[in-house]
Amino acid sequence: MIHITRRERFCAAHMLRNENWDDQKNLEVFGKCSNPNWHGHNFELFVTVKGEVNPLTGFVINLKELSRLIEKKVIQKLDHKNINLDVDFMAGKMASTEVLAIAIWKQLEAGIQEMGGILHCVKLQETENNFVEYYG
Amino acid sequence: MIHITRRERFCAAHMLRNENWDDQKNLEVFGKCSNPNWHGHNFELFVTVKGEVNPLTGFVINLKELSRLIEKKVIQKLDHKNINLDVDFMAGKMASTEVLAIAIWKQLEAGIQEMGGILHCVKLQETENNFVEYYG
Amino acid sequence: MIHITRRERFCAAHMLRNENWDDQKNLEVFGKCSNPNWHGHNFELFVTVKGEVNPLTGFVINLKELSRLIEKKVIQKLDHKNINLDVDFMAGKMASTEVLAIAIWKQLEAGIQEMGGILHCVKLQETENNFVEYYG
Amino acid sequence: MIHITRRERFCAAHMLRNENWDDQKNLEVFGKCSNPNWHGHNFELFVTVKGEVNPLTGFVINLKELSRLIEKKVIQKLDHKNINLDVDFMAGKMASTEVLAIAIWKQLEAGIQEMGGILHCVKLQETENNFVEYYG
Amino acid sequence: MIHITRRERFCAAHMLRNENWDDQKNLEVFGKCSNPNWHGHNFELFVTVKGEVNPLTGFVINLKELSRLIEKKVIQKLDHKNINLDVDFMAGKMASTEVLAIAIWKQLEAGIQEMGGILHCVKLQETENNFVEYYG
């Protein structure tokens, strides 16, 4: 078994806000991330797949195909979008990095299995100081 | 003369849009950057000041003071904000990286002069692939 | 379960030296790291916490609170300090990256538990070529 | 137990090609990586060793010795070389990042054990977007 | 006037060799870069254009168009290629970073002028430790 990781990037707007709370409570919990006019980030996404090396190719998985899958299922839906408003697979969810990473996992898991790999980790980096990792 | 540079960071939402154009024309020129629901970035700001070295301190300028000036005049107004909607010194302007860099220059020039330095360059990095530099 | 990581930074001086050995032996084992006049580094600290996502916030743990804890328990004690001389929780210990990472773990473990998270990893990067990871 | 990682770098040429396939099939599977005139990369290698901290040194393993081992067993054989043509431990193998990472593991495992450590991970980064990790 | 920079990347093989010198002399001057079986790098290319900001767009130049120009004139010809063998605009030239940067300038200068900008700098980074800048 070996792990292979592909990095992709997207730029998106979001806000952190619990609609059951008033502005004051949202500000207390989420600070400046609750700005009702939005803010945004350059997100970096690292998708790690594990599997056996195919002796015909030397590959666990073809990275071109993995990149196309991530592009179709994740990047096209998130890049230059508003995570709270524009993204079907985030509808009704908190737009935190944690929740987004879990949702990205669900977007990718089946497609990676069809390609013969096993999704191992979704890492999502929001700023140079903050990132999350989800292992399913 | 020597140059000294301070890096600061802010995360903000924006969109690129000319209000005199219809949606189709905006999409043609600005592509996905014209998304009406916004997108955003982690911006990196590099402020370069030039001057003589003060023999008492070994400093061109005190970086703590420069950092406080940038914080007050630029970062507090931009961080976790919407560049099109929230920022007084960008009102009525295109929210492009070029125009923002020039506006940041104007926010900082006088304050740096009062501290005894000369503003040399404002560099504003929008993504790992794009940045602008303004020399006044 | 999901993992979230916060990066913090500190700049410190140290030396590597076993006081039971003479200069020659220290030089053999520690090389230029044994310089008795000290040297120093820009350390990068990555603190990884694991836990369930809180459905009210979308957070494993509030990163502002985690950052404040790391600031109080670690950064204030290490930043612009001498690791061998100035740091209470390193007294009498070797100032190696390994030993420092383990000591930082002990500084943080209880506070993170009080916040509802589980400390998963302390990663400490000394140079762009060297880092250690401690999992408790 | 603690993990310590040493980064080393090498620049090398390679191509991806299955000699049992014709050009067309190689192009389909490997794309531009199958260019018969070669291409190349700046590879970054991260070698992670685990072990107990030695109380006399504060070290898991002496990084100077680890670096010398990697230099001798891996870097001298790969740096400014052609992975397909010049590297004894890659003879007859696919020159993919996966296969190379596994081969580097075999080059290092015994020597690290002699130094009192346990090889934990070989991470090999081919571009800023692609890397593999092998855990034995 | 303002400067805007676009980063692009390519991976290529090359060797440094003066065909009028014997192997010994080539080894003396170029060291391991003269390996007759090639080596390679991940090159980073930074193209800086200067001009006035267009008030209709807030742009000096449309970066999508600049990126397409660089892609067509430079990246397609260099990415996953052999600089000595495969690249029409490098035929008969030394494959050094300096010479390549100057040749890239010539590939881009006219096209950038047609777009209404002025090519200011071609920066070409070969490794994390080496880069060249050409200003025409």
Add this chain to the structure above:
Amino acid sequence: MIHITRRERFCAAHMLRNENWDDQKNLEVFGKCSNPNWHGHNFELFVTVKGEVNPLTGFVINLKELSRLIEKKVIQKLDHKNINLDVDFMAGKMASTEVLAIAIWKQLEAGIQEMGGILHCVKLQETENNFVEYYG
């Protein structure tokens, strides 16, 4: 004319302190950088040389030779040293980044001229947020 830059690194301890001032005044001006027990940094040094490209080599200057010169004149004197105490060419000077960059220029200028190049810039990066550039 073309510019070529070589990056080198060193790790060193220092403090910022004017010996004609008392502790209170030093603390006011230099903040935590005045800690009498020292602190330290991973410094990154970028040396830029300009010149004509030699048609026999494709080089402005041989980077191996430039690297050896920097190693001998700068890195051996600064790496794992105390800038205030150990470095002959900094004796009696403030150990600020500005003053150090100017002193490094003086260490390198003549040697680079002997190699046929012209020293253009010494850039010295102290942290990811602070750097200075000296152009002579």
